[in-house]
Amino acid sequence: MSSKRPQPYFSRSQVTLVRGLWMVVTAILAVMTLFPLLWMVSIAFKPPAESFSSNLIPQAPTLDNFIHVLTGVPFIRYMVNSFLVSATVTIVALFFHTMAGYALARLRFPGREVLFLSIFSTFLVSLPVIIVPLFVIVKAMGMLNSYVGLIIPAIFNAFGIFLLRQYYLSLPKEIEEAARIDGAGYWRIYWSVILPLSRPIMSALAILFFLANWNSFLWPLTITSDPNLWVVQLGIANFKSQYSASWNYMMAASTIVAIPTLILFVIFQRQIMDSLKTSGLK
Amino acid sequence: MTTIAETAARRRHAGRTRLSAKHREWIAGYLFVLPDALGLLVFLGVPMALSLVLSVFEVNGFGGYSFVGAKNYLRMWNDPLFWKGARVTALYAIMLVPLLYVCGLGLALLVQRTDRFNAVMRSMFFAPHMVSLVVVALVWQFMVVDKIGVISRLTAALDIGGFSFLGDPNFALITIVLVSVWFLMGFYMLIFLGGLQDIPRQYYEAAMIDGAGAIARFWFITLPLLKPTSFFVVMVSMVAAVAGAQAFDIIYVMTKGGPANATSVLIVYIYQQAFGFGAFGYAAAMASILVVALMLVTAVFFALTRGGRFNHEQ
Numbered sequence: 001m002s003s004k005r006p007q008p009y010f011s012r013s014q015v016t017l018v019r020g021l022w023m024v025v026t027a028i029l030a031v032m033t034l035f036p037l038l039w040m041v042s043i044a045f046k047p048p049a050e051s052f053s054s055n056l057i058p059q060a061p062t063l064d065n066f067i068h069v070l071t072g073v074p075f076i077r078y079m080v081n082s083f084l085v086s087a088t089v090t091i092v093a094l095f096f097h098t099m100a101g102y103a104l105a106r107l108r109f110p111g112r113e114v115l116f117l118s119i120f121s122t123f124l125v126s127l128p129v130i131i132v133p134l135f136v137i138v139k140a141m142g143m144l145n146s147y148v149g150l151i152i153p154a155i156f157n158a159f160g161i162f163l164l165r166q167y168y169l170s171l172p173k174e175i176e177e178a179a180r181i182d183g184a185g186y187w188r189i190y191w192s193v194i195l196p197l198s199r200p201i202m203s204a205l206a207i208l209f210f211l212a213n214w215n216s217f218l219w220p221l222t223i224t225s226d227p228n229l230w231v232v233q234l235g236i237a238n239f240k241s242q243y244s245a246s247w248n249y250m251m252a253a254s255t256i257v258a259i260p261t262l263i264l265f266v267i268f269q270r271q272i273m274d275s276l277k278t279s280g281l282k
Numbered sequence: 283m284t285t286i287a288e289t290a291a292r293r294r295h296a297g298r299t300r301l302s303a304k305h306r307e308w309i310a311g312y313l314f315v316l317p318d319a320l321g322l323l324v325f326l327g328v329p330m331a332l333s334l335v336l337s338v339f340e341v342n343g344f345g346g347y348s349f350v351g352a353k354n355y356l357r358m359w360n361d362p363l364f365w366k367g368a369r370v371t372a373l374y375a376i377m378l379v380p381l382l383y384v385c386g387l388g389l390a391l392l393v394q395r396t397d398r399f400n401a402v403m404r405s406m407f408f409a410p411h412m413v414s415l416v417v418v419a420l421v422w423q424f425m426v427v428d429k430i431g432v433i434s435r436l437t438a439a440l441d442i443g444g445f446s447f448l449g450d451p452n453f454a455l456i457t458i459v460l461v462s463v464w465f466l467m468g469f470y471m472l473i474f475l476g477g478l479q480d481i482p483r484q485y486y487e488a489a490m491i492d493g494a495g496a497i498a499r500f501w502f503i504t505l506p507l508l509k510p511t512s513f514f515v516v517m518v519s520m521v522a523a524v525a526g527a528q529a530f531d532i533i534y535v536m537t538k539g540g541p542a543n544a545t546s547v548l549i550v551y552i553y554q555q556a557f558g559f560g561a562f563g564y565a566a567a568m569a570s571i572l573v574v575a576l577m578l579v580t581a582v583f584f585a586l587t588r589g590g591r592f593n594h595e596q
Binding site: 027107130153 | 326327416534535
């Protein structure tokens with residue numbers, strides 16, 4: 001009887017050994033991947049004289065760099081700007097995209113397919129490619145150097161609509177029918193049936209939108225020259241030109257800019273990774 | 283009498299509501315789509331079209347427009363820096379796409395097993411993707427500073443030094459590619475993990491009973507069944523390399539296209555022509571080429587994925 005079972009190639013101890021080696025290799029690669037970020041934090045805590053020493057743990061850790069950066073440059077203001085812009089874009093985009101996704105997936109009206117195809121056709125068009133005409137339009141609308149200019153053009157993208165439509169296509173028909181028999185109109189169905197059902201995909205998209213906007217650089221760079229409107233990415237890029245040789249200050253500033261998203265990541269790791277994993281393909 | 287009137291009224295009413303129910307659905311549909319459709323039209327559709335319009339004008343940043351016909355396109359044809367930009371863009375894509383494929387898939391295979399250890403490792407590989415590209419560019423610039431940066435000293439100690447990572451035209455683009463890979467590989471690892479999960483375990487079990495080794499299993503099961511994922515990854519990473527904001531951010535912050543235009547990909551060159559020299563028309567002409575190319579890629583994408591469905595049937 002036992003002779004019919006496939007013979008394992010390795011003994012149990014060999015399997016454990018291979019697995020152990022595998023884990024060691026993985027761990028080494030992972031630490032190497034993280035090294036630049038660890039190095040950034042390490043320099044941020046080192047006094048200038050120690051900036052280029054090769055030890056990862058600072059010998060005389062200091063908070064001076066952070067204090068200098070936070071008192072010399074209005075990073076708090078930049079962060080508040082970034083937060084306001086990212087949060088507004090996220091909320092408005094989710095609202096509009098769920099509406100559009102619902103209609104494109106569940107309502108029947110002439111031209112729906114053409115509309116969806118037109119939206120899908122902008123799927124791969126990225127900001128750098130249309131930045132010149134977009135700048136001309138936003139300028140003509142008088143939105144240069146304003147929060148409105150930072151927020152409104154960032155709201156619209158085909159990606160979110162596409163994902164939500166796919167999600168709504170997969171919901172069973174009966175859900176709506178029950179609501180319709182109770183006399184609910186389309187808005188009512190959208191608001192009290194569809195939206196509550198989309199909570200998982202909405203939280204995934206919320207994370208994606210917020211991160212993308214928190215980290216966005218090109219658009220703010222192009223349309224804001226007023227330092228009061230600078231978002232945090234512009235603040236740090238400009239900091240670079242001011243302090244190009246003071247690496248200890250630059251790494252402290254970089255740490256300040258990177259920390260919010262890294263903290264977000266530590267808290268929401270699973271959700272972020274799951275949302276990205278499914279958003280790519282499904 | 284009243285009953286006849288009532289039924290007539292009810293029938294009329296019912297008829298009207300049935301007809302208007304359809305129209306109500308139409309109107310609701312249009313109203314629900316309206317905000318996004320309008321926004322996409324104004325901030326994506328119109329710019330795409332306007333790109334073509336601007337490309338036949340000479341425009342200066344202060345609003346002077348004059349029609350010049352094909353002049354911008356002729357200028358492009360005769361501009362060595364445009365061709366340099368096209369070459370650098372192609373080189374960047376040719377290096378980035380396969381490297382991302384290999385690193386993404388390699389990492390995914392490395393941490394494929396679902397256990398707590400691998401969950402932690404996945405997060406570590408993904409962490410760079412959470413940092414903004416401006417910070418990424420700064421940190422890497424710091425590590426490769428000539429002679430004193432930690433990586434410069436490491437390469438010098440290993441006796442492969444002597445060159446400047448960002449100052450040498452032969453190495454600057456490679457450096458940018460490596461930084462891009464570091465930033466993006468965690469994301470592609472996740473995409474590949476999603477693809478690997480969809481391969482039924484039975485296939486592997488059957489192959490193992492037939493005596494297939496790890497390499498055979500990878501070659502004859504994993505790779506063929508990963509085809510949809512691979513297609514998605516290659517397509518998306520290629521578009522990102524040619525037109526992505528990610529490439530722009532890294533290059534703009536690290537080298538601004540230098541040294542000697544060695545890292546001047548088209549999107550950076552276009553930006554500099556427009557916002558550095560105010561040559562909006564010329565920049566629009568170059569961008570139009572990219573818009574047309576992207577539309578073609580999207581059409582291919584749409585056709586091959588049957589309407590943009592990237593799931594793994596068949």
